[in-house]
Amino acid sequence: MRLGVCYYPEHWPQHMWPRDAKRMAELGLSRVRIGEFAWSRIEPEPGRFDWDWLDQAIDKLHEAGLGIILGTPTATPPKWLVDRMPDMIALDAQGRPRGFGSRRHYCFSHDGYREEAARITRAVADRYGRHKGVVGWQTDNEYGCHDTVQSFSTAARDAFRSWLAERYGSIDALNEAWGNVFWSMEARSFEEIELPNLTVTEANPAHWLAFRRFSSDQVVRFNRVQVDILRALSPGRDIMHNAMGFYTGYDHHDLAADLDVLGWDSYPLGFLEMFRFSDEEKLAFARSGHPDIAAFHHDLYRGCAAGRGAEGRWSVLEQQPGPVNWARHNPAPLPGMVRLWTLEALAHGAELVSYFRWRQFPKAQEQMHAGLLRPDDASAPAFAEVEQVATELDAWAEPGPGVKHAAIVFSYPAEWMTQIQPQGEGCSALWAAFRSYEALRRQGLNVDILAPDAPLDGYRLIVVPCLPIVPDDLADRLASSASQVIIGPRSGSRDADFAIPEGLPPGPLADLVGGRVVLSETLRPGLFHNGAGWNVTRWLERLEGDAEAELVCDDGTIACWRNGRVRYCAAWPEGQLIQTIVGRAAADAGLPVDLLPEGRRRRTCERLTFEFEYLAGGVSVSATA
Amino acid sequence: MRLGVCYYPEHWPQHMWPRDAKRMAELGLSRVRIGEFAWSRIEPEPGRFDWDWLDQAIDKLHEAGLGIILGTPTATPPKWLVDRMPDMIALDAQGRPRGFGSRRHYCFSHDGYREEAARITRAVADRYGRHKGVVGWQTDNEYGCHDTVQSFSTAARDAFRSWLAERYGSIDALNEAWGNVFWSMEARSFEEIELPNLTVTEANPAHWLAFRRFSSDQVVRFNRVQVDILRALSPGRDIMHNAMGFYTGYDHHDLAADLDVLGWDSYPLGFLEMFRFSDEEKLAFARSGHPDIAAFHHDLYRGCAAGRGAEGRWSVLEQQPGPVNWARHNPAPLPGMVRLWTLEALAHGAELVSYFRWRQFPKAQEQMHAGLLRPDDASAPAFAEVEQVATELDAWAEPGPGVKHAAIVFSYPAEWMTQIQPQGEGCSALWAAFRSYEALRRQGLNVDILAPDAPLDGYRLIVVPCLPIVPDDLADRLASSASQVIIGPRSGSRDADFAIPEGLPPGPLADLVGGRVVLSETLRPGLFHNGAGWNVTRWLERLEGDAEAELVCDDGTIACWRNGRVRYCAAWPEGQLIQTIVGRAAADAGLPVDLLPEGRRRRTCERLTFEFEYLAGGVSVSATA
Amino acid sequence: MRLGVCYYPEHWPQHMWPRDAKRMAELGLSRVRIGEFAWSRIEPEPGRFDWDWLDQAIDKLHEAGLGIILGTPTATPPKWLVDRMPDMIALDAQGRPRGFGSRRHYCFSHDGYREEAARITRAVADRYGRHKGVVGWQTDNEYGCHDTVQSFSTAARDAFRSWLAERYGSIDALNEAWGNVFWSMEARSFEEIELPNLTVTEANPAHWLAFRRFSSDQVVRFNRVQVDILRALSPGRDIMHNAMGFYTGYDHHDLAADLDVLGWDSYPLGFLEMFRFSDEEKLAFARSGHPDIAAFHHDLYRGCAAGRGAEGRWSVLEQQPGPVNWARHNPAPLPGMVRLWTLEALAHGAELVSYFRWRQFPKAQEQMHAGLLRPDDASAPAFAEVEQVATELDAWAEPGPGVKHAAIVFSYPAEWMTQIQPQGEGCSALWAAFRSYEALRRQGLNVDILAPDAPLDGYRLIVVPCLPIVPDDLADRLASSASQVIIGPRSGSRDADFAIPEGLPPGPLADLVGGRVVLSETLRPGLFHNGAGWNVTRWLERLEGDAEAELVCDDGTIACWRNGRVRYCAAWPEGQLIQTIVGRAAADAGLPVDLLPEGRRRRTCERLTFEFEYLAGGVSVSATA
Ligand SMILES: [Zn+2]
Ligand SMILES: [Zn+2]
Ligand SMILES: [Zn+2]
Structure with a gap:
């Protein structure tokens, strides 16, 4: 298993890049994920590309021996692009536009935006697709984050009608399948089917299920456009996407079928705080995360990735290194947890654990999100744990696949x-x-x-x-x-x-x-x-x-x-x-x-057995009996 | 007291109808309520009526000896109708349209829709008004369900202004009555009165009260249009409407004044779960309903119906036969509760208890709502209880009116x-x-x-x-x-x-x-x-x-x-x-x-005294001392 | 320290005014605040002013020896004005208009409304600015009440862009300061900066902070227009505004810099119920208010007012006299609390305590808000407490400034x-x-x-x-x-x-x-x-x-x-x-x-020391040791 880190050269002065790259390599990292939010720097004006800085950044990282995972920047289209086609914005279930000013401000069903996403993907892949330092691609970033899979726009409505026509063939078949006779909901053509939001009481569950399937398919279709471009222009590189925790807005089996490696972003403390756990669990595991959060997703996404036939290839593309900024409460992990989470990923067969992020950025939305480095460039607590685990990986690099139970x-x-x-x-x-x-x-x-x-x-x-x-x-x-x-x-x-x-x-x-x-x-x-x-x-x-x-x-x-x-x-x-x-x-x-x-969990691999002590932040590794 | 059932022939293949009718009669039912959601089957295209199926259904039910209560289908106007006048849709208090896709998607103040409702009522009454099998009518269905009495549409605003002009005569009288001098809310004409929603802080309570009265009056007016048509075209039949539980969106005294029989829909377990009861009560009575829920509404609606002069005529037009689908939690009733609730209605003077519904429909919004029959046509638990109480009613049919306390x-x-x-x-x-x-x-x-x-x-x-x-x-x-x-x-x-x-x-x-x-x-x-x-x-x-x-x-x-x-x-x-x-x-x-x-309650009628044991699902009946 | 009362002559028949004035004076009051919601009576039609009634009211109050604090009525523009420029209405963060029907229905950034506010201020100040009875002015009423400082209207957006241009000089400076490179939020001109609402996830905190500063500045600017007019047309009179409790929508230091006296509206029981106190505190102090609520604001606003250089001049422009109408629960104060709160203000250096209101108005939004008099003109419980404290003030009028700790x-x-x-x-x-x-x-x-x-x-x-x-x-x-x-x-x-x-x-x-x-x-x-x-x-x-x-x-x-x-x-x-x-x-x-x-608190002034027993409604006063 490799270790890596998420890095945003555009946040820092150019003179820091070589030193950053060197420190990464010295720490034991061999992968660096970059670029996924940088559209406004890559194309500051419509059609005018600024490659210089990114050329420099990629070269410096490559020169330090790091393999680069390059992100397509389609999660953050710049303001000038949104202003050119304002209806690319999604509408929420209440009919409100979800506008520019943060990220993921687009509707998956908007043809114009999908073309723009293809255009920028092509541009980036054209330039770096065969760069020796580029070893992989990440499409977009966290599809569905901030509840963005479903859109209730006109573009979505029209696309939904086409999708229904394809699925059901005739409107009579749809009416029959959904039981639309109930409450006189029968349609005479697909043009009479609306989106299921803003109904007086709940819409037909069959209507909602179709809309959920459609919405998922739109994500897969959006992603496939990028995958096809990247496969053509960047042969031999792994194409990935980073999924999230406890998130089911689209069908990850379908998405993974188009990818080489399914990544996911692991934030055990944030997920504990924000999901269905009881208050007792949230207290007991506040600093360690519930001991099954990370493992559950490792096993889930390995299974999703396995859809391509082989044992599923998967990675942790983001890994919590300290307190985050987005949960209701954001405690620091127990000492040892960053190492423990890394070894849990190893034990489950990850190809890569990439920490998010290299250095805490002192501005904007995630300024309170810890990194391996503090904003003042000193080491944050996670740094030493990564140093330790990077060394340990030399001995434990090949635990073997999990024994089937x-x-x-x-x-x-x-x-x-x-x-x-x-x-x-x-x-x-x-x-x-x-x-x-x-x-x-x-x-x-x-x-x-x-x-x-x-x-x-x-x-x-x-x-x-x-x-x-x-x-x-x-x-x-x-x-x-x-x-x-x-x-x-x-x-x-x-x-x-x-x-x-x-x-x-x-x-x-x-x-x-x-x-x-x-x-x-x-x-x-x-x-x-x-x-x-x-x-x-x-x-x-x-x-x-x-x-x-x-x-x-x-x-x-x-x-x-x-x-x-x-x-x-x-x-x-x-x-x-x-x-x-x-x-x-x-x-x-x-x-x-x-x-x-x-608080204890075990993972039995063919060669090594891991015992995790979540409440103490400890791991013991032994040869499998 | 009679027993009946709510039935939707349009949900089932035609060959099942005669057998269904026969089983109803054998079970001891003598009334069947049909038709209230069937507009899309009665008039599948604008102006093209399809009466065949309904002719057949009515004939088969009639032939089995059942008296039919026919519903006007105005709670579920079809999509083609909504598309012809999109402004018939109500707006909610936040200004959002409450569109097609479930039911009750209309504004009571929309003149165009009121005319359409009159047209379909006339069509149905023309065809079946003098059919021997038709013994009663239900107008629309559950006025106000899903919070639909108040609409904040332009149609509502204009109608509200007219209503105010009629009530107050002069704008000065209104200003004085409401105390509009407070906060400079004085209007110079009725055209300066807006709807009371979307104000910065709460609107004048007098303004809200007028709007509540107006909204109630619009329901009564809407209903009266149908009543007048039905009285003219279907002489001698009882005209009813089905009210709900703990619902006060319109003045039921006013509505009842236009009806022959006030019906209501009794869902003791759902109401317990969804209304103001304490958590302790919700637990203690989860499977029986709080012992006063049904009785309170029986007595309330008998009183509303009494407005026409006589002892009020009232019925239970829907009665919960098992778990429902719409409460936060939906437990099954204790054994005996369906019988107990039926006898509670008897003791309070109901003319009819009609179970909702005959057979659970496996599709659409209410697929988890139990019926007397399961979706596979076998008996659900309520079936045997109805069978028992139907027999018991032979002996207890005439308990006499309640003694006045x-x-x-x-x-x-x-x-x-x-x-x-x-x-x-x-x-x-x-x-x-x-x-x-x-x-x-x-x-x-x-x-x-x-x-x-x-x-x-x-x-x-x-x-x-x-x-x-x-x-x-x-x-x-x-x-x-x-x-x-x-x-x-x-x-x-x-x-x-x-x-x-x-x-x-x-x-x-x-x-x-x-x-x-x-x-x-x-x-x-x-x-x-x-x-x-x-x-x-x-x-x-x-x-x-x-x-x-x-x-x-x-x-x-x-x-x-x-x-x-x-x-x-x-x-x-x-x-x-x-x-x-x-x-x-x-x-x-x-x-x-x-x-x-x-958990015990008593009802003392002139001839019989009933003792209800809610927590045990039992009833004892004795001659009044 | 003086005592006063808030009075609305327009609510009562003219014949009551002289008697009201006389009773106020007899009670020991020397100030009366009037006029702040009376625009519809002052200017019932566009351009037609009706001064007669207000002339009368001011004369009668003046004749009784009361000094009048006159409010500009800009918190409640009449309906005809709103209809002339409907876009003066603020939009809330969800994009909904906040329309006519209560109060504060305007956007601070709307130029047209600011001109109208100047026009009515000029008109009132022209007429009464040099009236001997008028001793002070209150601008508008409770800026920001009902969350009205922030508006998301087009007017606000345009003004925000201008404000940003002035603050940052260049868009590059703004992008750099905010860290807009993060998530490609970089703008190419100030016209590309939107308001921070309705973004997919949270907007940049720097964006929000700028918008909060801008919104505060718009309040200060709006207020200054009135202040400038009043200073010119009513020389020698104190200009005030009434702030609220636990309210931070605008910067009170900035606002106070333009005023002579900073007032605030003290509702200890309502604030206790509606703010962050624990349930235990809300119960324990339900009838007294938490013992630091009033004092905290006295000291806070004295500090805000001190910005003009001198020891800050401040007043209580509204003081709770009994149950209010606007909290989740509205209990009556303990006997003695109205006196205690008055003496707490004295101990902290208030110039005036003005009770809200003289007589409970039986209509409209605040009909459940107590006054010194009941709606039937009899004394409410607070009346006797004011009578007592008015007498006590003779002895304790000069406690001296607080000792610095x-x-x-x-x-x-x-x-x-x-x-x-x-x-x-x-x-x-x-x-x-x-x-x-x-x-x-x-x-x-x-x-x-x-x-x-x-x-x-x-x-x-x-x-x-x-x-x-x-x-x-x-x-x-x-x-x-x-x-x-x-x-x-x-x-x-x-x-x-x-x-x-x-x-x-x-x-x-x-x-x-x-x-x-x-x-x-x-x-x-x-x-x-x-x-x-x-x-x-x-x-x-x-x-x-x-x-x-x-x-x-x-x-x-x-x-x-x-x-x-x-x-x-x-x-x-x-x-x-x-x-x-x-x-x-x-x-x-x-x-x-x-x-x-x-429940005990102490205030040590140079000459007198006060001990307050909140849980008993008692105060003891002694010479400072
Ligand atoms: Zn995310
Ligand atoms: Zn209903
Ligand atoms: Zn207020």
Whole structure:
């Protein structure tokens, strides 16, 4: 695994660049990511390019031995460009323009902007595509950051109508698939379909799901334009994009299919603070991050990247080096965490960990975001940890792939469906996947996170936490595996257009599960059914069928059903319930279960085994037994 | 009392209709409500009507012996209609259009849409008005659902100005009545009056009250157009509308005056979850509904319907049969609740309970809303309960009218006033009425809920929980009754245009109360005055006058005053305070008081007495002693 | 000190005016504030003035011996004026117009409205400027009330561009100062700078700070137009404006520089309820107000007014006399509070306390706001308290100036910066100042609140709670004083354009502090470091330098550093931590420290010493020892 850093030469005087490059190399870094926000410096006026500074920067970095990952600057089109086509701006769900003044101020469906993005990509790739120092490309930056995938502009509406026409062929097919007869929502042509925002009450969930799919496809299409240009003009370089944490605005399986390497930006403390964790968790892990945040995304994005056929290639393109500026509260990491997070990435198979950023910039929006260096050029606390881990990597560079234990099946449309129709607060497919992942990791197991169409070979335990739409052959593939299987609520509960299947949920999984879901209900916090050390919370389904009750509450409510190798979790998969089910299934699978303490996690690779002590910031590495 | 069901033949293949009709009849249902969302199927293109399917549906239902309640489909105008006059769309208070894509996408003040609504009503009534199977009509559906009574469109603004001109005659009269001299808000003509939204800080409360009255009047006017057409074209059929729970967007007394039967849609679990109940109540009654929710609305709407002179005719046009889809959490009812809720309606004098809906529809917005049948056509849990209660109704069909015990006086403008000017959080006239109702019901008493101008004869206890505007003769009518009277805070505190009366509150009730309110204050949660088993919370008034202090706090604060038969509750009527006052007044009235356990309620009819055990889902019925 | 009252003759029939005037005088009042909302009565039609009524009102008040403070009515332009130039309306940050129907419906940047405001000011001043009864003027009313300083209109945008051009000279200078290279935000001309609202994610903090400065300047400019007219047409009269509580929308130092007397409107109970106090404080002080609310503002505004050179002249132009109408909950003050608040103003050097209002108006927005008289003309509870304190003032009229103990340094841009970039919830410079003030007052000390450029002579203790931008000479002035100094977090952490200084925080204060801040982090509630009776909460900085650790947590975290006479509080200044630091510094300063009970406060003037018992509504006055 390599180490790298994100660097913005345009922020600093030119005389600092050579020294910066030298210090990077001395620190043990071999990669540097640059350029992704520099459009206004590359093309200060329409059509007038200023390459000098970037030539210099690239040369200096290259001369120091660093491989350069160059970003296309399309996340930050300059003001003159926006002024030339003001309707390139996205509209939010309330109909308000999302204008210039920060970043990501564009609508993915705007043809004119897509052409401009292609133009600047071509210009940059023309100039540097075959530069020896350039080893990779990053397209744009964090697609979807600041909730920018969905746009409610005229451009989006028109593109949505074309997308629908292509998907459904006829308006009658759409009306039928969506059930538009309900509430007289039937359209007579695709031109009668509006965007699903600003309706009186919620729009048809099928309408929303189509819009989510469309919006995701627009991102993939936008990205592909750049990928095609870069492949043509910069042969042999890896093309990447940097995904985010707990973010599902587009389908990362689809995006990754066009990339060589899927990157992601890892901010464990910020994510802990801003996402669904309980207040207790936010306090307990305030300085370390919840111990599964980084690992979950490593495994998720490795799975997304695996869509191209091989073992997925992935990297950490940004890594938190200290306090950030964007969470509600922004504490400093415990000493040791920057090293620990780096080794967690190593243990999961990253190709690169790139710290964000080299030196804290004293101005503008991210002035409170730490770097490896302080604004005064002195070392920030992370610097020494990187120095240490860079040395350690010499010994641990090849831990080998993770030993196959358990797999989780997750899809992006699953999360879209539970967002569109939660039916009860907190019922999110992504969160079900995270809590299932946590339960498996607490048992000391390795976990792969797979797309629904990924091969299932070699796993002794497969968990499908919440997968409303299942591929036709998933049931067969699960049946023909020898694995223990856990299927969670809502799985198989919808067809591709958000309709309940004819034979009731779990639809195509019914034979496997040995039952059908005849009633679903949701429970407010505090309303639960008591079990033996676990509870039924949040969601509860009643089943009819041949499966046997395995976990039964004091009041007779059945929390978990069993049909041979297959368990069905009829309540929300969280807390002690999913821990209990996972524990039983793992034991039945003959997996090496070992309930770890709260802050400890393990990763078993072929050659090395890592033990992470999150609450102490410590890591121990040993040869795998 | 009859049983019925809501049915959407347009959702199902035609071959299912005869069998559905037969099963309904066999189940013991004799009414079926249809058609209210079917405009796009009745008139798929402008001016082209497709009656075939509806002819068939009506005939099949009629042939099975069911009486049909036909809905006018005006809550869901089709897309082609909206596209022909886009300004029929309402604007919300933020100025955003509330467009097509769900339902209720129209502004009540739009002349063009009112004409279109008349046209489709005439078309449907022309075709089926004299059909033998059609026994009743429902106009539109749930006026005001999704907060749709108020619109801030140009059509609404223009209509509001005309309405004001009619009400006030001259702009000087309006300026004077509203006190527009305050903050230089004086207008020189009605054209200078804007809608009260989007002001810098709150608009004049008199302005808001006028707008609330206007908005209510627009609903009544819109409905009357349909009523007039239906009366002319479908003689002898009952005309109804379905009101909602805890909803006060328009004056139901006014609407009911134009109807034969006032219907309402009863969703006890959804209402519990979504309204002002405490978290403790939401947990305790999660599966049964708070035991006064359904009964309160039965008594409220019977009172609204009584405005036409006779004992009010009312029905439950929708009844929750299982989990719904629209609350924050959607649990399943306890076994027995569907039967219990049905019998509660019987005990209160409903003509009909119609379950919503026959079969769960697997698509679109309400796919998670239970029916009597599951989407796969099998029985849902409610089915057997309906079967049982249908049989029981043979024996209990005629419980007789409720014995007269206590009355609550409530008006819709009272609630508008407390919404416009709460002065302290949670001070709602509707909620004061509900908590007073609960206190009376806990004593085992029957309660009627009356309009301020309704006759007061026969009640031994009359409660006026919070009635800012009182009719001129109410004081006299209360004085000349022999009843015990409880008057609550803010009563008589405003004239018809939201001004404090010259002689201070309680205005025309001052002699009755024996005092005047010289100070009002509101108290944050936790700030209270201790009494003997009760507390002063939320609201407190100081009185001057001849009345005697009856309930005095430890610190000397007077919570309740007494002037002969009349008590004045000077604090917010809730909790143990209103329970204590009601208990004393009921005892003084010689009523059969009997404090019931938390989940038990009683309804004493002339022939039968019902005891409801909400927390157990049970009902016992006995001959009235 | 004089007493006065706010009076609205236009609300009452003319025959009441003489009697009202007489009662005011008899009560002991000598000032009456009128006219500030009466534009629609002064100029009922464009260009047609109706002076008769106001002539009468002024004459009657003057005849009763009252000195009149006349308000310019520019906070409430009439509807006809708005209709003539609809674009005078401000737009809110969401782009919505903030229209007619309440008050303050104008954009400070609209040239046309500023001319109209000048025109009406000239008209009123022409007529009454030399009237013997008129002793003072109030410009407009509560600039910024209802969040009205910032407008996002076209007028504001254009004016902002001009303001920027003047401030920065060249667009390159602006780009450099703001760091616009970050995210390609560079502009090519001032016409490319937009307002900072409706951006995709947060705009550049430098952009926001400039907009806050600009918006403040627009208020000052608007006010100055009126001041210039009044000075010319009404020589010798005091010109005032009434500021508000906990309000920082514009720079009061700048505004006060143009005024003779800075007034403010004191509503201790409303402010307690609506601002950052904890729920515990809101309960404990619900009926008295937190004991530092009024005093803090007295001292703050006296400091603002001192900018003109002399000891600052200031007044309470509105004083709460009972429950108000605008807080979330509106309790009545304890008996004695109206007198206590009056004496607190006396003790702090007010020239005038003017109660708001004479008689409760039974109509419109403030009908629930108490007055000295009830709507029925009888005395409200405050009346007798005013009567008492008016008599007492005969004896205590001349308490003398406050003895100099401690000073707090506060600036409005400091608060703007912490609002723009809190970095952690609750980190507000204003609140840091308030909590520091509270800590000093709890020690029985007098506190002056100073602008950063105010003279520091005579204080034995100077606290700089949170001052990101420091004047160049502040460090020198602090160093050359003999005072104990406490400097709080973020002080010196930014240059004038929101950039971190080259040498790191505390920038120019580094030598004084004896260290530099190398890391800042924020802590969620519950995440703290334990000290000995105090905790580190909310914010924490790490220092490097020569200073010595003075307060060290159990875990080694340093909460407070000391460098000779200078202490640096490296955590958020609140609770027991700031109390401890203040206690030590005050002791070192030889100040008479004396930790007072929770509800007691003291003010030591040259001749009289006041002890206030907030929780009992009592005051004792004695000769200063
Ligand atoms: Zn981001
Ligand atoms: Zn509804
Ligand atoms: Zn105000």
